[in-house]
């Protein structure tokens with residue numbers, strides 16, 4: 001078995017464990033979309049070696065030739081135990097879960113259960129761009145209920161949009177992003193309970209994308225599972241070890257139903273469960289079951305990076321407005337004062353050789369913004385901000 005750099009003595013921070021040369025050998029989207037002189041701080045992949053339990057689980061499966069189809073509830077059991085320990089939530093019932101190929105395909109399947117073609121799906125922009133693409137592709141209508149200026153859910157706006165969405169008597173769903181990508185906002189228990197109350201009042205079904213739930217980086221913040229708040233019994237959630245443990249290439253996620261949505265989840269066609277990879281299920285299960293020490297080490301490194309970024313921006317790019325989020329490894333940078341137009345990411349790429357995500361596809365509130373991926377070494381982060389500042393000279 002090859003050695004895992006994070007295991008080698010002396011390096012407690014997985015974000016510092018790999019050299020630029022090692023990272024450049026990667027063949028995933030982050031590393032192969034741009035030329036080699038570009039620092040990639042865009043798509044949500046982390047520059048870390050994998051957690052040892054994940055490597056062990058996948059390696060053992062390879063050595064055994066254990067590469068068949070997935071079966072069983074081990075993934076859901078590992079998530080239930082993680083949820084109880086990490087978030088103090090013991091309401092995740094294994095019998096109300098289903099394995100789905102990944103979070104976005106799970107979102108599509110959940111939306112199919114609770115809406116029909118042409119029905120509205122409400123989102124809170126700026127928000128993860130595939131929310132628009134997948135929802136449109138499945139013949140639903142995206143309706144925006146923008147976040148407030150504090151980058152939190154605006155309950156007044158949400159209520160008005162819910163009211164309009166169901167005015168004709170049709171079905172509607174709210175696709176909640178929790179924690180929120182790209183702002184890193186962790187919704188509070190009070191906010192989520194208010195969302196649940198509004199959803200019940202207007203008959204809107206909530207589908208919560210909770211993929212970033214393990215990635216709460218601020219020490220004083222706490223993730224609250226949507227299905228754990230009062231009134232959310234008819235909600236559906238998508239969870240995964242994918243973001244927390246950097247397993248996007250190992251496809252597997254879980255759909256979780258509240259008690260009042262069990263019958264909906266039971267209607268999900270059996271063949272959807274043929275999509276996830278058995279190796280993915282093994283990897284995600286190992287991460288949730290045995291990968292907590294590694295996760296905590298990454299979260300500590302991300303918290304450092306978050307603070308480092310705040311300092312670097314204040315010093316080198318004071319025109320950029322950044323409200324540091326409490327979760328995710330993504331930073332949402334308001335560059336409108338720099339006078340670079342709607343697409344500052346183009347300028348940072350062309351002149352600075354730093355790849356960031358353009359804010360435009362994130363919907364209303366996106367133009368003039370960029371999203372920066374903090375899940376790299378402090379050295380790369382520092383060099384990226386230096387280059388961004390140089391791009392403006």
Ligand SMILES: Cc1ncc(COP(=O)(O)O)c(C=O)c1O
Nearest residue numbers: 044102103104128181209211242
């Ligand atoms: C909010 C959100 N949902 C879903 C995904 C993608 O998840 P998956 O690859 O499991 O579809 C991401 C990836 O970054 C994300 O940020």
